[in-house]
Amino acid sequence: MRIRDHPILEFKRGKKVHFYFNGKKLYGYEGESISASIVANGIHVLSRSLRYKNPRGFFCGIGKCSSCLMNVNGIPNVRTCITPLKEGMEVRTQEGYADLPSVSFRGRKKKKIETDVLVIGAGPAGLTSAIEAAKQGVKVLLVDENPRIGGQLVKQTHKFFGSKGEFAGKRGIEIAEILGRKAQEDENIDVLLQTSAFGYYENGKDDFHLFGLVKRVNGEEEVYKVECKSAIFACGAMENMLVFPGNDLPGVYGAGGVQTLMNVYGILPGKKVLMVGSGNVGLIVSYQLLQAGAEVVCIIEAMPRIGGYHVHAAKVRRCGVPILTSHTIVEAKGKERVESAVIGRIDENWNVVKGSEREIECDTICLAVGLSPSVKLIAQTGAEVRFIPEAGGYVALHNKFMETTKRGIFVAGDASGVEEASIAIVEGKIAGFSAAKFSLGERVEERDIEKYLKRLNELRAGPFGERGRKAKEKIFAMMERRQWDIRKAV
């Protein structure tokens, strides 16, 4: 269902084009993702599970889960949520494992790129990293998997908290535009979109890092060998899943997936939504669903208190949306897509109270139950990764300068511990500055980044910043101990 009028957004849709989905002719708009077009056509089953052939639908919308993998123009396992639709595309769902394509990879375009700083991810942390590094006079290569610059900012229609330095009062979409333009206009920064960093390789040289990148445009792929003096991982996080029967039914979405569909492409995932989780993401996405014209049946929260800011809760409450604390989802029901959900009250031992279960009619269940940092590639570089619950999962250990245990490898934003975008903006500046200085062979002292460290302390000072504060304390402490151990060993 396409959104026509929206109070905040104007959807500039591209040319109307046709494509084929399992042989059936459908229409969509150029520029929107393939799977978004399919959902807009009222089709919710995008794939089937390998063993039980259970239907799977749109979930994350940012190329992180695997429920929208399809065969596009003969190429299997295409992440259709980050692949833009083109006229005449042949799109097919895959039955079981995908077949190897009958195309040759020999003779494909290959290119070597040399740069000072490679920044992976063009969200708030990656953009400020790149801009700050470029300011120091070094060459920066900024890459992102998505077709648009800005990371998750491109779907944040709400105004940001914080202070002037972090664009407080401005909407995320505006911040994406401001920072995106700045990066693209900077002559020290080269931007590559629709480009994935897929591997870290042995280089044979001590002062260079070697990464493999692939750029996909119009079904053509170009492989890049990137040699850089330092790299910043600003690759964000991915949505958490919740365990309950029916959690893989089409219609069970990650909150970020709902935002992508609704705020980037102007497509409503459903009419009646159950929101699971009352953190800021759950509250904000509920409000955005109301703005887009959907009904939010209720918001449930397992904890006895609302997780997010009261001001966000107040916005949805005054629209009549109930928030049920100490409640959980028991089951999602439906055949080929969500038709209802069973929720229940939970006691202090997290057990569902017998007799408290009730069935709620809804066609969409939106999960806003936190994020986990993306660490797979950074772990491959040899940077030490540890499980820090307060950071949202596994993260690369790092110091105040955002440098990991691997020299020249830096991290920033949600990839270094899940927190607010305002924090990602400041951390990005630190990582960008440190990485640039590293590639110039210059030392960075604490006083150089003092203003940013002070800012981070301010942003984390309140009760809502406590979790992030604890995460960083642990990470820095582990890092220091590790370095002390090394010195001792030496």
Added chain:
Amino acid sequence: MGYKESGVISINDLKLPNEEQLKKGVAIVECLENIPCNPCVEACPFGAITMRDLNDTPKVNYDKCTGCKRCIAICPGLAIFVVKLEGEDALISLPYEFLPVPKKGDVVIALDREGKVRGNAKVEEVRKVGKTHIITIRTKKEDAMVVRNIRVVK
């Protein structure tokens, strides 16, 4: 049950202006938690909103506040309202980010902090700041601290 459980504040949670101040029209800031945010302080041309630090809650000096409404649309939490008493009526200015946008003179449904209907209200003024509209409605005096949202029926 407090606002942390219900999402709804009680007026006892607020430091309210007196009758005289309300007649002039003042900003009611419904922001009770220590969150790192301060655009309202910077937006106020009269220095009427103050905070000790970034995580403090904003305090309104109701004598300095003129009810100019500049803070309403800048607040990322949409938590600021301007309330003015006029005889037996209350004029409430609130942020509105939905469609359809009402016009001056329209009758809309007034809602309380839980979204419950409190009766009809007449739209007195519509301002647009960026994509946020500031709608001023006329309602009953006793609803001055109760009505916080509107529903526009087409």
